Amino acid sequence: MIFLKVNFGGFVPLSTVDWRGRAVCVVFLRGCPVCCHYCHNTALREGEDLRDPEEIVSLMESSRMLVSGVIFSGGEPTMQKDPLLLLAARARRLGFRVGIHTNGVFPETIQALIEERLLDRVALDIKTRWERYNDLLKRPYVKRVQRSLAICRQAHADGSLPEFEIVVTLFRGCEDDLPEIAREAEGVDLVLQQGVIQSLAPLSGEELAAAAKSLSRRVIIRTREDGEIVCGGSASPPADPKRYPADTETER
């Protein structure tokens, strides 16, 4: 019998923008321990809406005809370690690929998901250069994010994490963070996402492309106007299906 509850934030039955090349559903888990000034999900940072995990499984199941995977987002999905492990395992049994969007402040959850072979994709936010990190998050979490980065890098290198990308939400005036973040992202997909807040004009696609060009590497640029474009190289080949666990149990 399951006694766990999920602090639920919402459900999107079909998304074609949350996992490149894959139609997915998105489960939002409520709660986030940090406080980014630009957060667009403030309604999901706090509060409680406790649900039976089976309710979330039913929602995922209702999308099965439309999607081949699920993204757990938030808030911060890894904050709810046991509920997330349970939901990811149930998603596997539905035949889904499983991904997370994470701020990286709960490395032990990411480690557990990888050890259980429950994770196919991680999009890890790196929000600024390390020396500025704790100020931005308003919490002393920089070492946790560094640990998450190391875990994902290792898992990606040994094949147990098929897809891994680092996402930078870039705001005007913060371009000088990029060289250090790009060094941390060496050998890993790097996404520059247009940062949008009311008080500041967002960087244009051209400005982001110029910032990407200065890094002399492949960068994926994401803007409201143009969606995703790749700068400085060809697009990634599709993930090798042989790298996914061969014994994925399915209820299909």
Ligand code: SF4
């Ligand atoms: S990590 Fe994400 S959900 Fe949490 S405050 Fe920052 S932007 Fe918002």
